[in-house]
Amino acid sequence: MTHIAIAGAGIGGLTAAVALGRAGHDVTVYEQAPEFARVGADINLTPNAVCGLDGIGAALRESAAQPTHRISRTWDTGEETSRIALSETALDRYGAPQLTMHRADLMTALESAAVAEPTVAIEFGAKVTTVDPTTATIEFADHAAASADVVIGADGIHSAIRTACFGPDDPDFTGVVAYRAVVPAERLAGVPNLGAFTKWWGPDPDTQIVTFPLNRGRDIFVFATTPRSTWTAESWTMPGDPDELRALYREFHPEARALLDGCDTVLASALYVRDPLPAWSMGAVTLLGDACHPMMPFMAQGAGQAVEDAVVLARCIDTVPGIPAALATYEAARRERTARIQVGSRNNNWLKDSGSGDWVYEYNPWTVPLGDAAVASPA
Numbered sequence: 001m002t003h004i005a006i007a008g009a010g011i012g013g014l015t016a017a018v019a020l021g022r023a024g025h026d027v028t029v030y031e032q033a034p035e036f037a038r039v040g041a042d043i044n045l046t047p048n049a050v051c052g053l054d055g056i057g058a059a060l061r062e063s064a065a066q067p068t069h070r071i072s073r074t075w076d077t078g079e080e081t082s083r084i085a086l087s088e089t090a091l092d093r094y095g096a097p098q099l100t101m102h103r104a105d106l107m108t109a110l111e112s113a114a115v116a117e118p119t120v121a122i123e124f125g126a127k128v129t130t131v132d133p134t135t136a137t138i139e140f141a142d143h144a145a146a147s148a149d150v151v152i153g154a155d156g157i158h159s160a161i162r163t164a165c166f167g168p169d170d171p172d173f174t175g176v177v178a179y180r181a182v183v184p185a186e187r188l189a190g191v192p193n194l195g196a197f198t199k200w201w202g203p204d205p206d207t208q209i210v211t212f213p214l215n216r217g218r219d220i221f222v223f224a225t226t227p228r229s230t231w232t233a234e235s236w237t238m239p240g241d242p243d244e245l246r247a248l249y250r251e252f253h254p255e256a257r258a259l260l261d262g263c264d265t266v267l268a269s270a271l272y273v274r275d276p277l278p279a280w281s282m283g284a285v286t287l288l289g290d291a292c293h294p295m296m297p298f299m300a301q302g303a304g305q306a307v308e309d310a311v312v313l314a315r316c317i318d319t320v321p322g323i324p325a326a327l328a329t330y331e332a333a334r335r336e337r338t339a340r341i342q343v344g345s346r347n348n349n350w351l352k353d354s355g356s357g358d359w360v361y362e363y364n365p366w367t368v369p370l371g372d373a374a375v376a377s378p379a
């Protein structure tokens with residue numbers, strides 16, 4: 001049994017904890033928040049992410065919606081430039097559907113799966129300040145230090161573990177601000193395709209509106225981006241101004257504007273980019289998810305890549321003899337794919353006119369080959 005410490009009880013950290021706990025390992029997750037809270041808005045889980053989460057038994061479908069199609073439309077004329085069937089078609093093609101849900105409902109499902117594992121413990125109010133990669137010892141702001149056989153930095157975009165191993169990062173503001181809102185579907189009577197994932201491509205690459213159903217279709221999530229020359233904070237939880245949002249898109253097609261008219265409250269966040277990291281591991285410490293490859297939201301892969309990392313890392317720790325070899329195998333299996341998606345997300349042209357998305361969606365983290373170092377692989 002390997003003793004594993006995970007910094008961060010987010011999407012990737014909890015997925016890794018459950019996968020490792022199910023394999024019989026002893027896992028402690030350290031989370032800075034005092035408890036789980038209903039924060040954020042949407043999570044868009046493409047089939048590759050759903051496949052990873054199905055493998056740990058996360059109960060997603062009670063609260064999720066299944067978008068019927070992925071539709072691209074032109075901002076002013078409303079012309080449809082592409083339409084890809086999802087739902088049952090995605091299930092047949094990839095073995096899992098696309099699911100869209102409130103982030104808090106996903107966190108609830110992951111928390112339930114984690115507390116059901118007898119060898120997994122979650123400590124709240126444990127803010128990691130640094131790690132020693134040689135001894136795999138974590139230090140905390142207000143908590144006794146803790147050691148493990150391996151430390152996983154799943155502590156998100158501002159990762160303290162990444163900073164301790166590789167120094168502070170220097171993200172670039174993209175000049176793009178994103179607005180997020182959740183609108184009751186009953187306010188949007190007459191707006192077509194509410195059951196679909198729809199992207200309104202704007203007059204320039206940075207201006208767009210994306211919508212998809214949440215809460216089994218009772219709500220519609222609205223995500224809109226716009227160019228902005230200055231911004232200071234990188235946050236998921238900063239309030240924005242709904243009237244400012246409506247004014248920015250006043251030239252859009254009436255069906256797109258109707259979606260914004262339904263917004264009472266919005267969150268606003270600046271979008272930052274980082275280049276792919278040259279390495280994720282040092283000594284007995286490694287990173288996963290946003291800690292090592294934060295990405296723009298335009299391919300909807302932030303959560304999906306964290307889930308894929310978590311499953312592949314758990315398989316490596318479980319099947320590759322020796323922690324250094326396990327972490328090297330993990331990086332070799334994951335770095336090229338995540339870098340390609342990080343760069344693709346920045347380009348913001350994913351599935352604009354054509355293409356199937358197969359290379360992203362058909363990836364199964366439970367069966368993808370791990371390389372020669374793995375001696376066995378759980379199903």
Ligand SMILES: Cc1cc2nc3c(=O)[nH]c(=O)nc-3n(C[C@H](O)[C@H](O)[C@H](O)COP(=O)(O)OP(=O)(O)OC[C@H]3O[C@@H](n4cnc5c(N)ncnc54)[C@H](O)[C@@H]3O)c2cc1C
Nearest residue numbers: 008010011012032040041042128155156236289290302303
């Ligand atoms: C509050 C919040 C709201 C979000 N809202 C949305 C949203 O509405 N839509 C969307 O698409 N994505 C949202 N995201 C981002 C999305 O969840 C992630 O991009 C993605 O799931 C990657 O997962 P991750 O596990 O790598 O990181 P995250 O899911 O971000 O998890 C990181 C975890 O680490 C914890 N943590 C951070 N620093 C420390 C520390 N020093 N010590 C201990 N714990 C630490 C955080 O509290 C968090 O629980 C949100 C993230 C957060 C943290």
